[in-house]
Amino acid sequence: LGEMNDTVTCVCLCEGCDDATKEAVAEAMMPVAEEAFNAAKASGCEAGMLFFTATETSDVVYQLRMSCELGEPTGVPQLVILDIPDSGAYYVFDGENISTENVSAFIEDYDEERLERRELQDDEEEGEGDGQ
DSSP states (O other), X not given: OGGGGXXXXXXXXOTTSOHHHHHHHHHHHHHHHHHHHHHHHHHTOOOSEEEEEEOSOOHHHHHHHHHTTOOXXXXXXXXXXXXXXXXXXXXXXXXXXXXXHXXXXXXXXHHTTOSOOEEOOOOSOTTTTSOO
């Protein structure tokens, strides 16, 4: 998951969802991920976007939720594009229906800069209190 720090990543957080929803989300994301992978491969470049589906809670997923101010997992999947190389930017899908068409449209809106840009919240107090 360290690649998320260097590459734009589309993440679906569905760890609070039932198994049927998790499977549906994974199936919805797969064609979009395959298309992006094949396009990158055909152009001889590395993938321009990574895809990740969080179906279980982990330290990384918890930190992602907190940094993106998404709250605790619920029965509704949440879709986020992380652009950490761009000063910790992220974009949240405004909807509940994670279909292949909606994932593609969300990525297209990101590419066309039509989404609300937010910045990751850093809960560490780095550099503060050093008296300089």
